[in-house]
Amino acid sequence: MLRIQQFAKLANVTVRTLHHYDRIGLLSPTLRSANGYRLYRMEDLAQLERILFLRYLGISLREIADLLATGAQLPEQDLAATLARQASVLRQRRDGIDRVLHAIDRASTAMKKNDKPDWSLYQTILEEIHMQETQDWTQKYYSPEAQQAIEERRPLWNPEMQAKVTADWQQMYADVQSAIDRNVEPVSDEGKALAARWMKLVEGFTGGNPAVLEGLNKLYADRANWPSGTVSPEAEKNMPKPELMIFIRAALGKA
Amino acid sequence: MLRIQQFAKLANVTVRTLHHYDRIGLLSPTLRSANGYRLYRMEDLAQLERILFLRYLGISLREIADLLATGAQLPEQDLAATLARQASVLRQRRDGIDRVLHAIDRASTAMKKNDKPDWSLYQTILEEIHMQETQDWTQKYYSPEAQQAIEERRPLWNPEMQAKVTADWQQMYADVQSAIDRNVEPVSDEGKALAARWMKLVEGFTGGNPAVLEGLNKLYADRANWPSGTVSPEAEKNMPKPELMIFIRAALGKA
DNA sequence: TCTGCGTTATGACGTTACGTCAGGGTCAAG
DNA sequence: CTTGACCCTGACGTAACGTCATAACGCAGA
Numbered sequence: 007m008l009r010i011q012q013f014a015k016l017a018n019v020t021v022r023t024l025h026h027y028d029r030i031g032l033l034s035p036t037l038r039s040a041n042g043y044r045l046y047r048m049e050d051l052a053q054l055e056r057i058l059f060l061r062y063l064g065i066s067l068r069e070i071a072d073l074l075a076t077g078a079q080l081p082e083q084d085l086a087a088t089l090a091r092q093a094s095v096l097r098q099r100r101d102g103i104d105r106v107l108h109a110i111d112r113a114s115t116a117m118k119k120n121d122k123p124d125w126s127l128y129q130t131i132l133e134e135i136h137m138q139e140t141q142d143w144t145q146k147y148y149s150p151e152a153q154q155a156i157e158e159r160r161p162l163w164n165p166e167m168q169a170k171v172t173a174d175w176q177q178m179y180a181d182v183q184s185a186i187d188r189n190v191e192p193v194s195d196e197g198k199a200l201a202a203r204w205m206k207l208v209e210g211f212t213g214g215n216p217a218v219l220e221g222l223n224k225l226y227a228d229r230a231n232w233p234s235g236t237v238s239p240e241a242e243k244n245m246p247k248p249e250l251m252i253f254i255r256a257a258l259g260k261a
Numbered sequence: 262m263l264r265i266q267q268f269a270k271l272a273n274v275t276v277r278t279l280h281h282y283d284r285i286g287l288l289s290p291t292l293r294s295a296n297g298y299r300l301y302r303m304e305d306l307a308q309l310e311r312i313l314f315l316r317y318l319g320i321s322l323r324e325i326a327d328l329l330a331t332g333a334q335l336p337e338q339d340l341a342a343t344l345a346r347q348a349s350v351l352r353q354r355r356d357g358i359d360r361v362l363h364a365i366d367r368a369s370t371a372m373k374k375n376d377k378p379d380w381s382l383y384q385t386i387l388e389e390i391h392m393q394e395t396q397d398w399t400q401k402y403y404s405p406e407a408q409q410a411i412e413e414r415r416p417l418w419n420p421e422m423q424a425k426v427t428a429d430w431q432q433m434y435a436d437v438q439s440a441i442d443r444n445v446e447p448v449s450d451e452g453k454a455l456a457a458r459w460m461k462l463v464e465g466f467t468g469g470n471p472a473v474l475e476g477l478n479k480l481y482a483d484r485a486n487w488p489s490g491t492v493s494p495e496a497e498k499n500m501p502k503p504e505l506m507i508f509i510r511a512a513l514g515k516a
Numbered sequence: 517t518c519t520g521c522g523t524t525a526t527g528a529c530g531t532t533a534c535g536t537c538a539g540g541g542t543c544a545a546g
Numbered sequence: 547c548t549t550g551a552c553c554c555t556g557a558c559g560t561a562a563c564g565t566c567a568t569a570a571c572g573c574a575g576a
Contacts (some may be wrong), residue, residue: 023563030562042524066562089365104355107352294553296553298543
């Protein structure tokens with residue numbers, strides 16, 4: 007039975023933080039004394055520590071509340087698994103920083119050799135930073151295994167490759183649209199051929215890994231919640247229209 | 262001559278961000294068109310990239326503005342040095358994450374062996390996280406060399422060592438206070454002996470490294486700006502009173 | 517018993533770095 | 547001459563607390 011300050015000291019947080027967590031319903035003390043004082047127990051400390059760890063991972067208090075609410079039901083068995091998942095998040099972050107460090111190194115040595123104008127120097131570094139930032143928020147969609155798989159295929163993604171893939175998809179969309187316009191049946195031979203070609207392109211990104219595919223689907227399903235600006239206006243135009251997706255799903259016999 | 266959206270796209274930021282930076286005076290376009298449109302030049306892009314990089318390092322926009330204002334005067338010569346300093350910040354962060362990862366690992370294997378209550382599991386991890394967080398904001402006081410020196414001496418710091426050092430300092434303060442109470446002259450033999458003992462204790466932390474000592478002094482000099490809560494109430498009591506410092510400085514012939 | 521200091525509670529405004537409308541001009545194209 | 551795509555300037559919203567302000571609680575010493 008600890009009063010708020012004692013408790014705060016144990017967990018290395020401020021009293022105000024505990025007040026805040028109480029107010030937003032993230033962590034309320036198990037009981038109040040007659041005079042209204044918050045009284046915490048060791049049980050609360052364990053919960054608070056879970057919270058603080060998740061906070062360290064960069065998860066918002068809102069999401070932490072959700073995780074803890076739904077996660078509390080789960081059997082304790084996967085505590086190790088959870089820890090492993092969280093470790094993988096940290097590894098991602100560490101590797102991201104490492105890549106930025108390498109970018110700095112490259113820029114630094116490049117600068118020593120030929121005295122380039124310094125502005126192009128930051129260019130590459132910031133590119134790396136931006137990649138890392140966008141990657142950061144996709145973490146919640148991909149499983150650790152999927153992320154690792156993506157990571158392994160990363161070296162394959164250079165600008166020209168990127169350009170070719172974009173062109174391929176453009177052609178793909180055009181062809182499917184054409185099929186729809188011509189009232190081609192999804193289950194026809196042409197429809198099935200298109201679907202096969204589509205899956206082939208998807209495989210180009212997933213590398214045939216089902217975990218990656220699953221993450222990609224989750225990511226797409228939640229596209230309403232994408233932070234605005236993640237998809238540039240021109241990329242927006244390059245996204246498949248829903249009717250194309252419906253056609254392909256039909257051709258695959260999935261709906 | 263780019264208009265705001267074009268410019269934003271080049272730097273991978275939103276238009277709103279540029280508006281914000283303009284308003285707070287962090288980055289204003291070199292000129293405005295007759296109709297009031299912001300017009301940016303490549304020169305501005307270079308500046309923005311410097312800003313974004315510093316932002317990535319976790320520096321507040323306010324501090325970035327200060328850095329850029331004072332740093333602009335400096336000769337360009339130390340661009341490489343600046344970059345090196347910034348890289349060292351990132352290395353610190355990466356290593357911090359690494360330590361947390363190791364803590365997770367240790368906790369994880371410990372859990373596999375004997376099924377400890379899981380709450381003690383997070384304890385050690387969070388200790389590591391907290392250390393890393395406090396270390397994070399001391400970065401601005403210590404030079405990269407000093408930080409590295411501290412890092413190297415890190416293994417020496419275990420809890421009992423910590424306890425002994427604290428006790429030593431307590432005794433030190435008491436003895437100096439006693440000397441002051443007895444009206445001992447700072448320049449007397451006793452005063453000089455106390456000062457020598459004091460410096461010896463300081464050396465216990467600095468390891469005799471002048472860079473570390475300098476950082477420590479900066480840190481102490483700016484103690485008015487320490488985020489509240491960094492020093493726990495009891496540690497507060499353990500801090501040397503200003504008169505003690507004055508006595509020692511006098512004994513060292515520094516004032 | 518009164519006084520004083522430390523602790524606690526609630527309420528409310530401040531902060532950082534923008535996001536997100538709202539209301540209203542600009543400009544080239546159809 | 548009206549779109550549609552950009553641009554402007556407010557101005558309020560957000561997240562996770564920090565920082566007072568005000569008031570009651572509690573315990574020790576005079």
